[in-house]
Amino acid sequence: MIDLQLRLARRDFTLELALALPAQGVSALFGASGCGKTSALRAIAGLDRAQGRVALGDEVWQDDARGRFVPTHQRAIGYVIQESALFPHLDVQRNLAYGQRRVPAPQRRVALDRAVALLGLDALMARRPGTLSGGERQRVAIARALATSPRLLLMDEPLAALDTARKAELLPYLQDLHAELAIPIVYVSHALAEVARLADHLVLMDAGRATAQGPLTEMLARLDLPLAHDDEAGVVLPARVGALDAPWRLARLDINPQCQLWARDSGLRPGQPVRVRVLARDVSLALAPLQGSSIGNQVQGVIEAIADDSHPAQALVRVRVGDAPLVARLTRRSAQRLGLRPGLGVWSQVKTVALME
Numbered sequence: 001m002i003d004l005q006l007r008l009a010r011r012d013f014t015l016e017l018a019l020a021l022p023a024q025g026v027s028a029l030f031g032a033s034g035c036g037k038t039s040a041l042r043a044i045a046g047l048d049r050a051q052g053r054v055a056l057g058d059e060v061w062q063d064d065a066r067g068r069f070v071p072t073h074q075r076a077i078g079y080v081i082q083e084s085a086l087f088p089h090l091d092v093q094r095n096l097a098y099g100q101r102r103v104p105a106p107q108r109r110v111a112l113d114r115a116v117a118l119l120g121l122d123a124l125m126a127r128r129p130g131t132l133s134g135g136e137r138q139r140v141a142i143a144r145a146l147a148t149s150p151r152l153l154l155m156d157e158p159l160a161a162l163d164t165a166r167k168a169e170l171l172p173y174l175q176d177l178h179a180e181l182a183i184p185i186v187y188v189s190h191a192l193a194e195v196a197r198l199a200d201h202l203v204l205m206d207a208g209r210a211t212a213q214g215p216l217t218e219m220l221a222r223l224d225l226p227l228a229h230d231d232e233a234g235v236v237l238p239a240r241v242g243a244l245d246a247p248w249r250l251a252r253l254d255i256n257p258q259c260q261l262w263a264r265d266s267g268l269r270p271g272q273p274v275r276v277r278v279l280a281r282d283v284s285l286a287l288a289p290l291q292g293s294s295i296g297n298q299v300q301g302v303i304e305a306i307a308d309d310s311h312p313a314q315a316l317v318r319v320r321v322g323d324a325p326l327v328a329r330l331t332r333r334s335a336q337r338l339g340l341r342p343g344l345g346v347w348s349q350v351k352t353v354a355l356m357e
Contacts, residue, residue, distance in 0.1 A: 001057065002027070002152070002184060006043045008050035013208040015039045015050065023057055025200035026178055026185045028216075030192070036208040037188040041154050044186065045079055046072040056152050056184075078145030078153045078183075082160045084137035086129040092140050093125040099147035109149040110181070118180060119143045119173050135166035139173055146181075153177075153185045159194060167194075174198055175356075192227070196220070196236045196277055197356045221325035223307035223316050228327065233316075234279035236356070237324050241272045253353065258322035261297045263353040275356040282352040283328035285317060287338060289347050297350035301326065303342050306335065319348050326350070 002021040007014065015036045021027040029037040043050035046061065046069070054062040061070040086095050100112050116122060119139040129137055138158055145153060158174075159167045171194070178185065178198060189195050195202060196216070203213040204225065212225055220227055220235050227233060242254035244265055251265040253276055261276065268274065289298050301321035309316050315335045317328045326348050340346070 002186070003053060003055040004040075004044065005052035006040065006050040006054070007052055008039060008043055008048060010036070010039060010208065015043065015208040017208075017210055019203060019210060019213065021184070021186065021203075022201050023184050024182065026187050026198050027201040027203065028187045028189060028195045028199035029203050029205055030189060030195050030199075031205035033190055035205045037190075037205055038156055039208070040205075041079075041156050041186065041188055044152075045077055045154055046070065046075055059151065076149070076151040078148050078150035080138075080142050080145050080153070080155045080158045082157050084129065084134075084141035086137060086140055086144070088129050091126050091128050092121060092132075095129070095140060096121075096144050096147050099144035103147075103149045109151075110146045110183075112147050115143040115146040118146075118176055133166060133169075134162045135169040138162065138166075138170055142173070142177070146177075146183075150183060153183050155185060155187045157188050157190070159189075159191070171197060192230060192232055196234075197275070217325070221318055221327055223305050223318055223327070228280075228307070228316055229310040231281075232279060233327065233329070234277055234282070235325055235327055236275060236277050239274050239276050241268045241270050241274060244268065244270060253355075255324045256322035258301070259299050259324045259326075261299070261350055261353045263355055266355065277354040277356055278326060278350055279352070279354070280316065280327040280329035282350060283319075283326055284349045284351070285319070285328050285330065285334075285338065285340065286347045286349060290349065293349070295349045295351055297353065299326075299348050299350070301346060301348055303340060303344045303346055305342060306340060308332075319346060321348065 001023050004017055004019040006017045017040055029040055031037055042048040044054055051064055061075050121143055199216045202216045202219040204211045216236055237255045239253040239255045241251050243252040249265045250262050251268045253261050253263055299321050301319040304320050305318045307316045313331055314329055315332045319326045
């Protein structure tokens, strides 16, 4: 567990956080610019002197009640910011070696060659930062952070300075880090698409405080949170590839025995774990399965909750399919015409399933 009890006065707000984050996977701090996400990250790193407590498992980096404060350079953290901050006079190999030299050989938990392989840097080792693209520089910066063998990786909007193409280039590498390294990550972002693709645990922040937190899947399905009213509102669900329909280039994604959805096959293999995103605007509801429809994904579930959407003409409906939540956005007129209510059995028709790839 990552135990955070932090209080830090800022010009526009006071950071006040009490969080117990998982000691594995990616915990995302999400919110609008200026809500305190970066302040929280800097306090965890010890760069800004907050009041309170910071501990990773049994390793306590700050405990004001006991007079303990470990300076930043003695904390086993890797820190990645928006700009790569590489040494321009050193090539990639020497930038990485600089990070590795911070750690005595017996304490090195991440082999440098593994970091290089994970981030696809083999062909870049002799080049200097000025000859690299923005995405390449960020990959080197992440590898340098990993070269310090951190117990915790802090990432402060590492994609914010990149254009759309470079973001798309870097995201798969971040997913590989998430999947293959047992290093917990605290990831700061104000981009919902990034969070949906990478996070396991989500903390919503506003004016220096955590307004809600929990597993990503359940947080995105909560109708009482602002996320549900976003144009890109929807759920993210873990699944496995259950079967392939080779002639039609489709893959069946098994979320649970009651919720199996077909999506395009982009080179998947049976049994492969995947993450799927279903947007609320792509889900419609019916009281019975439809015949003669182009929508092939129709799954039966039970309505859990109904809430008003941000526009008075619309409603949000959460449906539980087995243990998986789906959210549908529809007009209030349709909800009334169908007599929708919590506890009612319905069929969810999913028009599009997005693989987070």
